Amino acid sequence: MARLLAIDYGKRRTGLAVTDPLQIIPGGLCTVDTPRLLDYLSDYTKRESVERFIIGLPKQTNGQDSENLPRVKAFAEQLAKRIPDIPIEFSDERYTSVLAHRTMLEAGLSRKARQNKALVDEISATIILQDYLTHKKPL
Numbered sequence: 001m002a003r004l005l006a007i008d009y010g011k012r013r014t015g016l017a018v019t020d021p022l023q024i025i026p027g028g029l030c031t032v033d034t035p036r037l038l039d040y041l042s043d044y045t046k047r048e049s050v051e052r053f054i055i056g057l058p059k060q061t062n063g064q065d066s067e068n069l070p071r072v073k074a075f076a077e078q079l080a081k082r083i084p085d086i087p088i089e090f091s092d093e094r095y096t097s098v099l100a101h102r103t104m105l106e107a108g109l110s111r112k113a114r115q116n117k118a119l120v121d122e123i124s125a126t127i128i129l130q131d132y133l134t135h136k137k138p139l
Contacts, residue, residue: 002049005041006129008056008093008121009072010034015121017129021049026129031118037075038082050086053079056093056128091132093124 001021008015014037016029032040044050055076058066076088 002051004052004054004129004132005029005044005050006054006056006091006125006132007037008125008128009037009058009068009075010121011068011071013118013121015118015123015125016040017122017125018048018050019129019133023051023133026126026133028122028126031121038078041079042082045083045086053083053086053088054091054129054132055079055088056124057090058093089132089136091128091136093128 001023003021004019004023004026006017006026008017012034013031014034015031017026018029019026041053055072058068058072060066076090080088
């Protein structure tokens with residue numbers, strides 16, 4: 001099997017998370033400056049086997065599209081052109097930042113660590129991936 005890779009796309013930074021090759025355990029991979037994201041993913045997929053990209057779909061709490069949605073869709077189109085052999089799926093990312101902050105608080109991270117936006121993005125990507133594994137992946 002190959003890994004699943006989740007993307008929490010942001011205007012400046014993007015959080016990434018991957019599963020183990022058996023697609024059982026999700027974990028944070030890193031945070032990448034968004035302008036370098038396509039190059040990073042291209043390099044990563046040359047080193048590691050990736051079955052699918054899971055991109056967080058930004059929605060407002062009322063279900064309406066967020067202001068970041070057009071950027072996410074444009075990025076997904078660029079990714080599909082750059083790495084056409086790996087399919088892309090979208091997963092609702094509402095509340096992932098809130099859950100990431102709560103996870104950091106429950107883990108006992110210091111206030112300074114909780115203010116690390118790159119870490120929040122990486123944890124958010126991990127939550128997107130865990131949600132996908134729990135609700136969408138066929139058994």
